[in-house]
Structures are given as C-alpha cells and as structure tokens.
Amino acid sequence: MQQGGGMEMIFILVVFGLIFYFMIYRPQAKRQKQQRELLAGLSKGDEVLTSGGLIGKISKVTADNDNIVIALNDTTEVTIKRDFVVAVLPKGSLKSL
Incomplete structure (x- = not known):
C-alpha cells in the first residue's frame, strides 16, 4: 500500500478551491x-423595473435615501424600498408600452 498521499490531497483541495472561487x-x-x-x-426621472414586475418612473427619492416613490401612471404612485429595483430601463420605455 502507498502511504504518502498527503501532497496529492492538498493539491486536489487547492484546485477545488480555485474552481469554486472563479466559477461561483x-x-x-x-x-x-x-x-x-x-x-x-x-435618481428622479429614471424609468425602472422592480422585482415585483412594476414598471414606472421615479418621482421622488426620500430623504433617508432608502425608499423611492414610483409613478406607475398619472394618478398612481407607490413607495418601495430602493433594493427592489432590478433594472433601469432606457428613457422612453414607458411611452412604448
């Protein structure tokens, strides 16, 4: 039986560590x-998509900078956490819908 497999095991662990780092x-x-x-x-005026699927234009960023108010149309506004924005849409996206 072979007994000196310690270096091979360390090498394999290092390779798996590098794969984990670069792939994940x-x-x-x-x-x-x-x-x-x-x-x-x-900022105000950006057209955004939220994680809930809402699309609207930012009408206000609150003073604590944690919430934003999104205008969904001319009469409806919702306040959401800033973290729920998943994408900023190109200008004019709302008009094309």
Whole structure:
C-alpha cells in the first residue's frame, strides 16, 4: 500500500478551491457590485423595473435615501424600498408600452 498521499490531497483541495472561487464566488461578487452601483445611481426621472414586475418612473427619492416613490401612471404612485429595483430601463420605455 502507498502511504504518502498527503501532497496529492492538498493539491486536489487547492484546485477545488480555485474552481469554486472563479466559477461561483467571483461572478456573484461582480453581480452584487453592479447591483450596488445601479441602486446608488437611481435618481428622479429614471424609468425602472422592480422585482415585483412594476414598471414606472421615479418621482421622488426620500430623504433617508432608502425608499423611492414610483409613478406607475398619472394618478398612481407607490413607495418601495430602493433594493427592489432590478433594472433601469432606457428613457422612453414607458411611452412604448
């Protein structure tokens, strides 16, 4: 029987660690950074899509900067948490719907 397999086991663990880092952790961290930048750049007049499927135009960003008010149409506005915005739509998207 062979007894000196310690270095091979360490090598395999390092390879699996690198695969985990480059295939799972790094892309997820990149997506989170992009989402933080998207949320930080929200301002009045942006057309957004929420995680609940609502599409509207930001009419107000609250003073605590944690909530936003979205105008769904001329008469309906909703207040949501900033974190629920999943995408900023190109200008004029609402008019094309």
